[in-house]
Amino acid sequence: MGTPRLALHLLLLSSVLLFDALLATPAEGLVRVALKKRPVDDAQLLVALGGNAEAKGHVVALKNYHNAQYHGEIGIGTPPQNFTVIFDTGSSNLWVPSSKCFLSIACYFHASYKAKRSSTYKKNGKMVAIQYGTGAISRYVSQDNVQVGGVVVKNQDFIEATREPSITFMVAKFDGILGLGFKEISKGDVVPVWYNMVSQGLVGSPIFTFWLNRHAGEGQGGEIVFGGIDPNHHNGDHTYVPVTRKGYWQFDMGDVLIGGNSTGLCASRCAAIADSGTSLLSGPTAIITQINEKIGAPGVVSQECKAVVSQYGQRILDLLLKEIEPSKICSLVGLCTPNGTQGVRAGIRSVLDHEVGRSNDVMCHACEMAVVWMTNQLAKNQTQDLIFKYINQLCDRIPSPMGESSVDCSRLASMPDVAFSIGGKQFVLTPEQYILKIGEGDATQCISGFTAMDIPRPRGPLWFICSRWEC
Numbered sequence: 001m002g003t004p005r006l007a008l009h010l011l012l013l014s015s016v017l018l019f020d021a022l023l024a025t026p027a028e029g030l031v032r033v034a035l036k037k038r039p040v041d042d043a044q045l046l047v048a049l050g051g052n053a054e055a056k057g058h059v060v061a062l063k064n065y066h067n068a069q070y071h072g073e074i075g076i077g078t079p080p081q082n083f084t085v086i087f088d089t090g091s092s093n094l095w096v097p098s099s100k101c102f103l104s105i106a107c108y109f110h111a112s113y114k115a116k117r118s119s120t121y122k123k124n125g126k127m128v129a130i131q132y133g134t135g136a137i138s139r140y141v142s143q144d145n146v147q148v149g150g151v152v153v154k155n156q157d158f159i160e161a162t163r164e165p166s167i168t169f170m171v172a173k174f175d176g177i178l179g180l181g182f183k184e185i186s187k188g189d190v191v192p193v194w195y196n197m198v199s200q201g202l203v204g205s206p207i208f209t210f211w212l213n214r215h216a217g218e219g220q221g222g223e224i225v226f227g228g229i230d231p232n233h234h235n236g237d238h239t240y241v242p243v244t245r246k247g248y249w250q251f252d253m254g255d256v257l258i259g260g261n262s263t264g265l266c267a268s269r270c271a272a273i274a275d276s277g278t279s280l281l282s283g284p285t286a287i288i289t290q291i292n293e294k295i296g297a298p299g300v301v302s303q304e305c306k307a308v309v310s311q312y313g314q315r316i317l318d319l320l321l322k323e324i325e326p327s328k329i330c331s332l333v334g335l336c337t338p339n340g341t342q343g344v345r346a347g348i349r350s351v352l353d354h355e356v357g358r359s360n361d362v363m364c365h366a367c368e369m370a371v372v373w374m375t376n377q378l379a380k381n382q383t384q385d386l387i388f389k390y391i392n393q394l395c396d397r398i399p400s401p402m403g404e405s406s407v408d409c410s411r412l413a414s415m416p417d418v419a420f421s422i423g424g425k426q427f428v429l430t431p432e433q434y435i436l437k438i439g440e441g442d443a444t445q446c447i448s449g450f451t452a453m454d455i456p457r458p459r460g461p462l463w464f465i466c467s468r469w470e471c
Contacts, residue, residue: 058149058203059230060087062212063173064221070212070276071174072224075147076158077118083111083175087210087224088277089249090464092186093130094146094193095137096176098160106164110175113142113160120145120154128159128188132177137161137169141188148178148193149226151202157190180208180276184247194226203227210276241423248273253463256287257426258294259416263287264376265461272422272463281434282453282464285399286369289452292397295415295431297405297448305395308335308366313388316367317374326375330367337364365454369394399452407435409446418450420465 060072063084071084076096083096099114101107115121122143129138139162146156161176179186180194198206204227211233212222223230241251253272256263265286292299308316312333319329331338373394377387399405407415415431434449455462 058151058226060149060224060226061220062087062222062224064213069173070210070222074178076113077115077144078120079118080145080147081111081113081117083113084173085176085178086174086277087180088177088275089180090273090275090277091130091132091177091179092181092183092192093128093159093179093188093190094156094176095130095159095161097164098139098162100160101139101162101164104162104164104169106167106170106172107161109170110172115142115144115160118144122155124157126188128190130159130187136163136165138163141190146193148197149224151197151226153193153196153200153202156193156196157188159188159190177277181248182246197226239423239425244271248275251422254421256283256421257419258291260419262376262379263290263372264379265372266421266463270461270463271459272420272465274465278464280404280451280464281449282451284461284463285365285452285454286372288399288450289369289394289397290373291418291450292399292405292448293394295407295435295448296411297397297399297407299397299399299405302366302395302398304362305366305369305398306392308363308370309388309391309395312367313370313374313391316370317384317387320371320374320378326371329371330364333367335364335367399450404451405448407446407448409437409444412446420463 060074062070062072064070069086071086073082073084075082085094085096097107097110097112099112101112115123124141124143126141127139128141130136137159139160141157142160143155143157146153146158164170178193180192183192183195186192194208197203207226207228209225209229210222211225211230213219244250244252250271250273253266253270255267256265256270263286265284270284289299291297312335315333316329319332320326324332328338330336370391373391374387377390382390412431412435415435417428417430418434419426419428421427436447436449438445438447453462453464454460
């Protein structure tokens, strides 16, 4: 078994992510799955999961619903029962609604699997539950043949969902999800579909690639190619980086730059996950706040942040000037509990915590952000007054806990580029690529493609690099 790799390639109008799976010895064949689409943005996004083989493949066509849901069709059973699924690199299981799903309203809005109608169905019965970011599904494992892009994966275990309590699944344009992550995160020890496609010799190379068309009304919504790469949908060379943690397609990345200027937090290293099922570009609050400030996205005024700056700001700055390791500062000022060399969020309460009326966990997080921002400003040789003025401005731009931030569409031309340092190269996103336009004419709304999510050390800081937009 080879070492998994992730390759990335960004152009002005297209983004490419390549994942080199190398799960088994290559066989002949390619599978294409067309992805169907419905409108919105201006950019094309190509996500390729696999390796460097320019070859024909088995293609599944994809549909695109408002650049929010890219989904394609598969068949389960003999004769095949058709289902529309999301091809998700952030999970590893295949699930579809069961005909025995009676108590979840969502099941009545989607196709359901009927075991009695398939001559190749085999009972398994193992109970499984999966939690997603926007909902959960549960019930039991069954086995049957699965048709993907013209090839048949035999004896594939999948989940018949009898519980879909989230409203997300009720309004979704897809019936289920086909996971393309590693087997390490598969629920119920189920072997993922992609592993079986490779082991059964159904693809010519252990590669799968996405092309997601984001031009509204121009041809099909995209495609996923199993077994190769379609050269018609990318230009130039790919940049390869190793997968650092199996499970998700996780890799190391470096600094994030706004208008060419460092944001500081990831200058040494951050982790990132390439996830075709993730909606937005999710990253540490300390960086998303800086992006919000530059693009004019309204935030939530953080009294905790302002309290930290007011009562602890001078001491934090003095410790930084004394070249105390930044990761130790918040524990030295008493806002975080020390854990080796890292500050961790505490569950205890302090005097300041009582005054602000929040947990020390929030105060610790505010301190950690302040340290990042101050360190960044000191590197630019800013004066003390300008540092505190800037930090207080950022305290007014903390991302909304609701996730999405609207911006003024007329300001797009003046917004900065945002660049990600990966594999020794900078991958630049222009405002036209990271701002989503919804609607037309005077009714057009502009939404930032960035949202905050904080994963504590040692797993974080962590970015989730999306390949689609989901409202």
